Amino acid sequence: MSRVDLKKPSLCTSEPLAKETLCHALSVFAKMVRSCYGPTGRLKQLHNGVGGYVRTTSQASALLGGLSVTHPVLKLLTASVQNHLARFSDCGLFMAIFCCSLLEKCQGLNITPCTFIKISQHLLSLCIDYLASETCGCRMQVDFSSSKIPLDLVRSIITSKPACRLSRMEANHISILVLEAFLFTIPHNINTQMTLGKCLYIPVKNKQVLDSAVYPGxxxxxxxxxxxxxxxxxxxxxxxxxxxxxxxxxxxxxxxxxxxxxxxxxxxxxxxxxxxxxxxxxxxxxxxxxxxxxxxxxxxxxxxxxxxxxxxxxxxxxxxxxxxxxxxxxxxxxxxxxxxxxxxxxxxxxxxxxxxxxxxxxxxxxxxxPVVCSVMLCNRNETAWDELKLACQTAEHVLQLTLRDPWVLLGGGYTEMHLSSYIRHMTSTVEGSILEDLSCSWAEFRMVADAFCSSLESVACSLDHDGGNICTDVKCFWSVPPDVPSRSDWSDLIWKCGCGLCNKEQGLHWRMLQCCASPFPPQSCVHESSVTSTNNLILDCFAAKKNGLQVAVETASLLLDLSYIIEDQN
Amino acid sequence: MATSVTGLELRRLAEEASSLASVVRGSLGPQGGQVLLTRPTGEILLSRDGERVLRALNLDSPTARMMITCLSTHCNLVGDGAKTFIVLLSALLQEIEKLDKGSNAYFFKTHRERNKYKEKGYMMKQVSQFLSVFQVEILDPLVTQKLGKHFQTVFSASGTELNRTTVKLVLEAYFCGKVGYNRQKYMCQLAYNFFFKTTAEKDRNEVLPLVDKYFPELHTTVTGLPVSHSQILDGLVLLRDFAVYCPSDGDKKVLIITEPIHSSLSQLGTEVAISGESQYEASELWITKRTKALMKHLQDNNIGVLLSGIKQHEIVHYCAKNSGICIVECLSREEISLICKITNISPFQPSLDNICTEITETAIATFCQPLQIGTKRFVHINFARTCALQPCCVVFCGPVHGLNEQHACAFHGAFKMLQHLFTTIHLAECCNSKPQSQNFPNAVDNLQQYPAVQQRFVEMQIDCDSDEADTGELKHCEFKMKVLSESEDDLLALSQKYPKEDTASENAISEDDQFVCPGLKDKNSSSNVHGQQFNEEICIRSSHTVSIKCEENNKTDIHRHTNFCIKAGSVMPVGGIFEILLNYYLSCYAKQCQLPDISVLCTLVADVLLTVPKALCRTQKRSAFPQLYLEVTSALRNDQQLLPKQKYLESVSYSLRIYSSSATEAKKRKGLHTVSSAKHILQTSL
Missing domain, CATH: 3.50.7.10 (GroEL)
Structure with missing residues (x-):
């Protein structure tokens, strides 16, 4: 426009996180992402009011892409999640839930944002160091000579997207196809400038899922x-x-x-x-x-x-x-x-x-x-097909990431619980030098560590959408169905652990998650025998989860540090 | 549209300034918060930069807009200090308003019988004039002499080597004000590494302006990764992917092209007449043959990489693939210009059809390979035998684009700051005759009270390798002095001929007193309210060069600055120390001053100065500021070493600059006041 227009003055807000509108918007957003998380997540239908494309989804990339957010703080949050997804394709909801929990917990505490940011950064570095260390109890090495772990990884991803509407057999079939396609893309000849091939998806709608196939070439x-x-x-x-x-x-x-x-x-x-x-x-x-x-x-x-x-x-x-x-x-x-x-x-x-x-x-x-292969993907209708294609692409990307960092994390919420008990254990005693570096008091440190750990636990708890409870023991965490009469014996009701590896043994002491027990060093559930014997392990991508953790804490720090918002009204 | 003219009241100005200050006060200091800005395009930016924040407000009121414009000009020169500027301005205006409301007894009792209105205007004018001479006559000498004792330097004892720890401390203090709390140390480390890498073995004074100019090409941003993945890479990262990539090892010859190699049958704006089919066929054949011959010529000259500013034809890609030449296309003009500057070659021109002679305008690349960052692929290239600077590239990673942009701007500003750090500033000498000096005869006398200063430079004596330097952070002094000089020039006519006596003093100047006067006029001429010619005399003494360039000035010849100089690399403790010291010395001066009005105004400015350390201490415990004040003043009184364990250091010239800017600003307000107060409310409609 060559015309010179008078500019409208900007809208200013100070101390944005204390304002009612933002708190409300954040809590709605948090509820939404929490409810989509996991294989039993609730689906969301996205459509605009004027008859555009309708999408039913529970995946972060489709969800956040379809939402139109107006508040700048929320825009920042969704942009951060989408940037992470562009790079890693997975753990978008994990990141969003963790970030929202951190923000909510911080507001409940009476600590200056600066101190909270410093301490949470310190705790994050503890987590990342632990994940990279040899003694990490929640990660497993991937052995590419056997297809079990990669297949379980792909299956975990495919089954965690409920909008695809796949039965167990269909999910198995698709997982095998995706793994087969990925294996095609690995070139036979090894030279210095190797790159992975491509996987092209051919849409076929209105057919049975079991008719899907992979074609080399x-x-x-x-x-x-x-x-x-x-x-x-x-x-x-x-x-x-x-x-x-x-x-x-x-x-x-x-x-x-x-x-x-x-x-x-x-x-x-x-x-x-x-x-x-x-x-x-x-x-x-x-x-x-x-x-x-x-x-x-x-x-x-x-x-x-x-x-x-x-x-x-x-x-x-x-x-x-x-x-x-x-x-x-x-x-x-x-x-x-x-x-x-x-x-x-x-x-x-x-x-x-x-x-x-x-x-x-x-x-x-x-x-x-055949470094390039075509996957003929069939599904019943268009919207289910879109979800399935997205899930397959995520699985392929995760396999590529795992090729580079050959580790997987135990899924089903286990990693979060494990990290949380680790942090609680490590922060139960803190050296004075650390407190001095962070220039905070012992009480503040404890409060922030508690908030950090309960945010991690809340991510794991969001996997359950039926109102059940979680109780933990030394090794793992177990889910309890809701509405349990208080006098009855729990041990009859608990039958499955979060990671899928542990058996219910006698003599384990369980306690409810929310009660404050003394912290214990977490033991690993990972044993050789249990890994090979258990079918259908639930696994998570290591690189994506690690990055999601880091970026979530950074985004939360960024948002807590805001003291003023200026919105241009032009 | 109706324009209305209203009387301008001091109260309104003070209110506006204080509301502006409240916007930025939250971001002041190392523990300050960030401000989130949205652009009209919907883009989200993060900033702690006071200037950017205030400009985004899009205010209606013309006086507020003028304050912000002055702030912008200040920032364009200095690169920092916007928040301090506005906080000081607001405090200054408030104090003057209080003075106004308070007893007018000091001022001009003789005029009581006049119209009270006019009297107020007259008083404001007096204040305004005082402020204009205040800087040169009082502030400059005070800073250089009294505060000079407390300066430190970034150079090591030998004088030319840089003390690395102090440079780091300077950078840390800078980033404390610019980026978020948990990233200051990291960014500082990154900037420190980058600085020493780019200036390795090259002349600092050449490298820094180049880095400043080409900074957009020397950095890349990546979203979706945590900040800790940011890194410095050798060589350049070009924001394009390879159009044709032929992997190979070893050095490669690089050629730059900005024209198409494959010519087309007709060019834009020309008409080609074809008379027959055979002619058309022959032309097509000829064009293809020519392209093949050109590409063969390139191959014969062992060209390995072609950097093209435009998109080349498919045929060129085909030939290049066959001859093993890599092609990178569609590079921006700035990238091409940077590469030409670094490698000292000019682009090859295929239109000259020169396939007989050897191609000489080539550079050598030590490597040229694809680089995958995040989701995109770029070209990573490094050159051997670079002339101007050793190219290094910074990759900023962050969760969102706004954060990356904030870090990139802070980085850029840090280099501007370092550029100023390594220059010496001579303060303008206060001349004996002044246009407005009739009210302040004592000012001249005061000047003559510092005879010893006239002939000597203020040297930075304090050793820098002492412990306190290691524990603290430093900001440099240059900025403050610079702003001091330039903003004063609005009203102060410094274009005075020095009396002849000074030439005698020239001989007393030591041999290495050579100075260069760059032209720095452009900055503040726009903010000149009274339209007086201003003349800047900022002389930069370079210890190596001998050249003397004089700023064109219609009245005078070369000005010798024999006194008041701040040497390159001067730094001082940060965190409000400068302000407290200045406050102390100003108060002392005010006490001994004979004229009551000057004394009052000096005390006023001195009190205003304290708002800055108060604001900085607000995030600490309640008693932080009084404690600090007590420490500093008692050390001064007992003539002790100032705060040996002080953690933060800051820059002298910086603050001075800011203060003089704000003083000028305040004074301009008075100017406005007197002009517009003569008008009453008029309504004109179009």
Whole structure:
């Protein structure tokens, strides 16, 4: 706008965290994320008031992406969670719940924000050091020679998204598929500049989930008419199919001639020139014995006809996203201009097949070394499919992260409880030097440590949405169903521990979570035998959870440090 | 639109200033909180920078806007001190208002029979004029002589080497005011490492302006990771991914291109006439051949990396892939300019069609590889044989973009501050004849009371390697003195010829007294209310250079500054010590001053100065400020070493600058007062 407008004065708020509106908004947000957490989480339906896209989800990335937040403090919080998710894809809800709990607990305490921030930073560093240490009791090494732990990891992620509406069998099937696809993307040849391949998801809706499958290589969708009467494809001497890849437009129009003006006299037809060039290329291709002709953009119909007559499969309009995978699996160099056609640019395919699924037709390009694979994902309806795709992508990303940091954390809330009891144990006695460094008193330290630990515990408790209680023992924590008559014997009611590894043994002393017992050094539930024998372990991604913890504390520190808000009203 | 003119009352000004001060007071000091700003685009920023916060307020009132503009000009020069500025201004205005309301007995009893209104205006004018000379005649000498005893220096005993611990302390004090509480130490460490890495083996005075100018290209931000993942990388990080990447080891030759290699049939704005099909075919063929020949020429010259400012054609990518040349495209103009500056080469011009001669304008890259940070891929490149500076890049990580931006701005400001730290400032000498001196005859006498000062420089004597330096944090002095000089120039005509007697004193100047007067006029001319020519004399003494450049000045020739200089690298304890010291000396001066009005105003300024340490101490225990005050004054009285265990150090010139700015500001208010008070309410409608 070139007009100079009078600017409206900004809206100022001081001491924002003490204001009623923000507290209310934060508590609503906290309730919302808590209720979505875990496999029994409640679903949320997102839609705008004017009939746009409707989404049913319980995953943080979809939820926060669809929310429109106006309060700047909440915007900061959601932006922080979304940034974490962009990098790690998992543990978004964990981060959000932990951050909100910290904020709520801090407001209940009578401590200056500065002191709270300092002490919580110190406690965070204790947590991170513990997680990285050898003696950490909640993490397990991942052994990639057996598929058990990676499969359990994928299954934990898939089953924790209730909006996918998967039965147990379907969840198993999908987990196996995802792991298989991931294994395809790991290249066979080890060299210095290796990168992982890609996984492409093909949507098929209105089909059974069990019909999903993984195909090594690429699936390219084509119109049905192309696949009638396909003759056998030409192969060269080694049995491979030669393929050429064009990245330029073969449509015969003169689009690539610069931005100026070209003046052509009457009677001169440049399109004819270009068409003649294209047909020449076609002749050359036939002479070279090429079997598959792929173009990123449009192919001129005359050229297509010519190629069909000569029994060459022509695939047009594959688009930019598929160019990189095509280059990788076939080794073909995309040809930028007609003068550059040479036998050296050809790629090789092992096989080319046609597929038909749910009234769509595909060419299946099978390479020698399938670092790229296509996952044909089926689900009943669109919204469930979106959730499933998101879950699969998260699982794939988590597997990549685990490849780099080969650890997993015990899930189901176990890590949070374990960390919480560790912190309680470590902070039960504190050296004077630490208090001096933090320039706080012993009482303040205890209060903040208590708030930190109860925030961690509240994250674990949010997994239960039916109002049950949690009781802990030396090793693990156990969930108790709600409405237990106080006189009855609990030991009959408790049957499952949070991590899934422990058995109910006699002689364990249980106590309720909220009662203040003396802190104890937490023992690890992880034993070799228990790991291999237990089916269906619940596992969490190490890197994502660690980063989520760090960023949650940092975001909480940031928000507590705010003393003023200035909103521009223009 | 109706414009209205209202009488301007001092009370309204004081109220406005105090409300502005209350906005920033929460962020003052190391334990201050942050302010969250939203832009009209919806972007969220975090800041503790007073100037940014106040500018975001978008105020209606013109006087408040003027205060903020003055603050901005101050900040543009100095780079820090906005909050202190506004707190002082508000306190100063409040005190003057009290003075106004209080007894007018001191002022001009003879005018009692006149209109009380005019009398008030006259008194304000007097105050205004006093303030303008206050700085040069009273403040400058006081600072350099009395406070000079307490200065410390960042240079080590030998004089040219930097004492690293003190530099670190200076940086820590700076970051305490700029970033959040739990990140100060970390940012300080990062800045310290970055500073010593970039200035390794290069001339500091060349490097720092370059870092300042190209800072946007020397840093990258990444969201989604904790702050502790921030790091310093050797070389540059270019904000693009490779268009063509051919992995290889070893050094590579780098070529910079800003034009397309593959020419097209027609250019924008030209017309190409094609007469026949064969001509078209031939042209296309020729173009492709030319591109191939050019790329072959590049390959023959062993070019390994092509850094292009624009997007190149697919054919160029194809040829490059075949010849093993990496291409990075669409680099910004600033990045290209930085690379040209560092490597001292100019871009290659393919349009010259020069494929016969060898390509000489190449640089050597020790490595050029992709770098994955967060979710994006960048290009990480380092050059051998760089001339101007050793490029290092900072990667800022943080949970949100606003935090990264805050850290980047603080970093940038820290380097501006360091730039000023390493310059010496000579304060303008107070001349013997003054336009407004008729009311203050004593001012000149006072000046002559410091004869010893006339001919000597104030040296920074205190050793820096003592323990107190290790435990404290330092801010440098330069800033304060600088602001002192420049803001005074609004009303003070410093364009006086020095009397001839001074030339004799020139001979007494030591040999290494060479100075350079840079042109620093641009800063405050805009805030000149009375339209007087102002003339800045800030001479920077460089211990190495001999050049004398004179600022153009329509009245005078080269000004010799023989007295009042603050040497480069002077620092002082922070946390309000400067203010308390100045308060002490000012009060002493006021007590011995003969003129009652000056004495009153000196005491007024002295009291105002104490608001800063009070504000800084507000987060500590109740008795923190009185304790501090008592400690300092008793040490002064007993002539003891000042606070040997003091934790924070700050800069002298900084504060001085701020005070003089605020004094000028307050004085301008008076100016406004007298001008607009003559008008009454008018209504004009358009």
């Amino acid at each position: 690429l699936l390219i969708e084509v119109p049905e008419v192309d696949l009638r009467n396909t003759p056998p494809i030409k192969r060269d001497t080694s049995g491979m199919i030669k393929m050429v890849l064009f990245s330029m437009s073969l449509s015969g129009d003169l689009s690539d001639n610069g931005e100026g003006v070209i003046v052509i006299p009457h009677g001169v037809y440049l399109e004819a020139v270009v068409l003649a060039q294209l047909l020449n290329v076609g002749k050359q291709i036939v002479k070279d014995g090429v079997g598959v002709f792929v173009c990123q953009k449009v192919i001129h119909p005359a050229l297509q006809q010519y190629l069909k007559e000569n029994h060459i499969v022509a695939i047009e309009r594959v688009g930019l996203p598929l160019m990189e995978p095509l280059k990788e699996i076939t080794g073909a160099q995309p040809i930028p201009s007609l003068q550059f056609l040479s036998p050296a640019c050809c790629g090789h395919l092992k096989d080319l097949q046609t597929l038909s699924i749910a009234s769509k037709w595909f060419f299946h390009l099978i390479p020698n070394d």
